[in-house]
Amino acid sequence: MKVVPFRVHLQLPHAHTINWYIRKLGCDIKLEVERFHDLDMRRNILSVYRKILQDNKCRCYCSHRHRLTNGEVQKKRVALFDGEKERQMSMIRRIEKISVEYRGVPEECTLIMNKGLSTPFNCAMHLQELLMRRSVVALVNGELWDMHRPLTEDCELTFLHFEDEDPRLVNKVFWRACSFILGYVLERAFKDNHHVQLCSFPPPDVKSGSFVYDADLDLPNWQPTQMELNCLSRIGTRLQHEDLKFDRLEVKASLASEMFEDNRFKSEQIPEIAAQSGRVTLYRLGDHIDISKGPMMSTTAHLARYTVTAVHDVESDKYGPLKRVQGLAIPQQLNLHYWTYNKLVNRASKLNTKHLLGHPVNTDQHRQEASK
Amino acid sequence: MKPRRFAGAAGPGTGPEARLKKIRRVVTALIRHERIESTFAKCDEARGYAERLIQIAIKNGDTHRETMDMADYWLEEKDLVHKLFKVLVPRYGPLYDKESFTAMWRLPNKLPGDGQGMSLLELKGNPWPPIQPKQRDTKFLLTNILLEEFKKDYNSQKKISQSTKEISEKTNISKQEVEEIDSNNNASDSVHNKDTDRRT
Numbered sequence: 101m102k103v104v105p106f107r108v109h110l111q112l113p114h115a116h117t118i119n120w121y122i123r124k125l126g127c128d129i130k131l132e133v134e135r136f137h138d139l140d141m142r143r144n145i146l147s148v149y150r151k152i153l154q155d156n157k158c159r160c161y162c163s164h165r166h167r168l169t170n171g172e173v174q175k176k177r178v179a180l181f182d183g184e185k186e187r188q189m190s191m192i193r194r195i196e197k198i199s200v201e202y203r204g205v206p207e208e209c210t211l212i213m214n215k216g217l218s219t220p221f222n223c224a225m226h227l228q229e230l231l232m233r234r235s236v237v238a239l240v241n242g243e244l245w246d247m248h249r250p251l252t253e254d255c256e257l258t259f260l261h262f263e264d265e266d267p268r269l270v271n272k273v274f275w276r277a278c279s280f281i282l283g284y285v286l287e288r289a290f291k292d293n294h295h296v297q298l299c300s301f302p303p304p305d306v307k308s309g310s311f312v313y314d315a316d317l318d319l320p321n322w323q324p325t326q327m328e329l330n331c332l333s334r335i336g337t338r339l340q341h342e343d344l345k346f347d348r349l350e351v352k353a354s355l356a357s358e359m360f361e362d363n364r365f366k367s368e369q370i371p372e373i374a375a376q377s378g379r380v381t382l383y384r385l386g387d388h389i390d391i392s393k394g395p396m397m398s399t400t401a402h403l404a405r406y407t408v409t410a411v412h413d414v415e416s417d418k419y420g421p422l423k424r425v426q427g428l429a430i431p432q433q434l435n436l437h438y439w440t441y442n443k444l445v446n447r448a449s450k451l452n453t454k455h456l457l458g459h460p461v462n463t464d465q466h467r468q469e470a471s472k
Numbered sequence: 473m474k475p476r477r478f479a480g481a482a483g484p485g486t487g488p489e490a491r492l493k494k495i496r497r498v499v500t501a502l503i504r505h506e507r508i509e510s511t512f513a514k515c516d517e518a519r520g521y522a523e524r525l526i527q528i529a530i531k532n533g534d535t536h537r538e539t540m541d542m543a544d545y546w547l548e549e550k551d552l553v554h555k556l557f558k559v560l561v562p563r564y565g566p567l568y569d570k571e572s573f574t575a576m577w578r579l580p581n582k583l584p585g586d587g588q589g590m591s592l593l594e595l596k597g598n599p600w601p602p603i604q605p606k607q608r609d610t611k612f613l614l615t616n617i618l619l620e621e622f623k624k625d626y627n628s629q630k631k632i633s634q635s636t637k638e639i640s641e642k643t644n645i646s647k648q649e650v651e652e653i654d655s656n657n658n659a660s661d662s663v664h665n666k667d668t669d670r671r672t
Contacts (some may be wrong), residue, residue, distance in 0.1 A: 258603060271614045306614060307621050434615045447622050 142308040162230060165397040168362050169292040177389045179358045181382065184351050192216050201256045202227065221247045221398060223257055234433060235259035236397045237273045244269060247398035249348045262402075275304035275311050277397040278406070278429045279348065282313040285335045295317040298390065298420055299365040302455030310409060310426040310448035312455075313426065314416070316365070317423045324411050329353050330431060334407035336427070346396035349385040356380035357393065365419055366391060404432040405441060410449040414456060495521060498593075500548045502574070503556060506598035509579065512589040519593055521546060526573050530561050572596070573579050577603055585672055 144177040184223035200223055202208060211223050224231040224247075238245045239258040245251075260270045279301035286296050299314040323334075351359075353374030359382075360366035373391065374380050385391050385400070405428075412424045428448040430436055436444075482490035497516035501508050508515075525546050532539040534557040543553045564573045579590040592603070610616055 265608065266612055267614065268612050271612070271617065274614065308616050309618060309621055309625075430615060434613060436615050440619065444618050444622055449624060 101179065105184060111118050112292055119286070120436050120446050125247055128374075139269075140373075151296075168295050170287050170290070170296055171292065173362045174287065174387050174389075176362075178384075178387045180355065180359050181384055181389055184355060185349055188349070197401050198251060200251065200254070203256060203258050216250050216252060219248050220245060220257060220259070224259060231259050231301055233401075234261045236261055236270050236402060236431075237395050244394045244395045245347065246348050248345050249395075250429050271306050272304045272428075273395055273397050274402070274431055275281060275306050276392065276394075278403075278427060279311040280303065280383060280385065280390055280392060280396060281336050281339060281400065281403075281406070281429075282311065282348075282408070282427050283390050284339075284385055285332055286313065286317065289313055289335055290319070297363045299419055300369065308454045309444065309450075310428055310450050310451050310452045311425075313425045314414065314419075314422045315425060316419075316421075317411075319423075320421075322411070322423075329408050329410070332356050332408040333406060333427075336403070336408065336429070339400035339406070340403040340432075342386070343399050343401040344386045348394060348396070349382045349384065350379050353378055353380055356382065359389065360391070382422055394424065402431045402433070403429055404434075405430045405436075407445055407448070409445050410451075412451045414451075424452070424456075483526050495549055496546055499525065499546050499551060502593055502595065503547060503560070504549065504550045507589065507592065507594035509592050512578065515576055515591045515593040516543075518577055522595075523573055526556070526560055526564055527568070529556050530565055530568050533561075561597070567596070575603075646667040 129309060197212050198215045198218075200211045200213050200218075202211060206228055209227075211226055213223060220235070222234065235247060237260050237261060238247055240251065240255045242256075251257075260267070261276070262270055264270060271334060283298045283301070284299065290296060294302055295318050297316040297318070299316065301311070301313045304311065325451065353370055356374070357367055357370045365415065370380060371390070380391055381394055382389055383394060384397055407429070408425060408427045410426045412426070414422050414424045416422050426440075426448055428445055437470065477635050479574050481494040494514070495518045498508070498510060499522045502518065502522050510518075525542060528536075529540060534540065540553075543556055544550070545558065547553055560573075567573060573595055573596055575594050577592040577594075579592055581587075581589060594600070611620075647672070
């Protein structure tokens, strides 16, 4: 089949011109969108053409001519996220009440909260400041629940923290959140000419000694120096003072794929993720948005130490060459001597082979570096 | 060993009988209340008699005459004989010959006081709240999990390095041996050669 390329530059081809091409030639159309400073305008153009092409049951190839920057992509995602959130909130027309039975310190009690609006954090606000500060995640009817996710029905509520009787679930949540923050760090650490595309992070495994994010950093032969790693770490450490909240939102797969169309890995993963329910769970931290099943910890104020320990080259069977970025973090509630922490950092800088998509590159070299 | 000389517990001249009477009261109180507080000396002495009483009660049962006599002697309140055989014997049967039936704790000295150390004597498995608070298990704290795994890693690497050392040492020895053998062979060859030289 023939492909007719259209270069879209401020003067747009008319819709009926495209229709004519499709009817006469029966061909697919390739749209090449030139650089527009106005991001909204470019998106509007694309959506108009997509609609035309879909009406004609014709395939559409869109290619962006100019290199995207992470800042632009973030802005676009945040705009879509905000719009969707506003839409979902406007669906709640009438405020209904639910009863929440709280179990735990300082006393067991029943709270009357708003359905679909009140979160476990709001319940903690009614109870005690300590609970607001130290709670990492809530347990709603025995199920892990984000602190800032609205409650949907009558439930039993408990709060979990790092020094609980059995904090393994909380540890997992913390480790997952730290991987997510690693994505946050990578997306804003580099200059605009490096378009970072995050791939995925494996399920949290504290025992492996480090949390991981696999990404394409657009820096093929980069071996980070200690100074560069410190700079990456500092972006994460700074989050402790910024006290950013993890915001959860469930969206349709179509919206998610629109959001992540600039990321070749995520746009490939979204259909798999949405295969069961047709919905994708997104988390937002500041202006960083990523896909994760969750749950996440309540805020970044829980971080005490955050270190990016190593960047390793790995080769994925599915996605090609990737960088595996590893890190280590300790929550505020638990203390460690710096000597002990440095020992753990040394261990965390070795290649973490958990859930490696393919195989590591130059493992001997990494071992030598680790032993140094 | 000299037999212990009992001091008069109810004043000078009262003799060992008064002391035994005192200890009987402590044993009786222990069986009644299951946790008592007294001076260290009294608790320590009464403990042995209480242990022995329960031990023979488990061993002989309530049909043994001598055991019944002992129970009658040590328990001043006679309803406790029933408690001994019906409650304590089933409770401590499994502990027989394994561990003690009682526990003793030292209490802090009172100041100002008479200088007598106080202590607390209790039957194990009593219904009172435990003396020692339950210690929190810190095994699963995030830092402890990380440190535990670090320790495992470190030990396994140490083992590997040790084994490689041993292997390398062994190979060195074998190399030396081989060299020695070689040199011997060469020497003998040279001797042979010399011989041959001589012959020639």
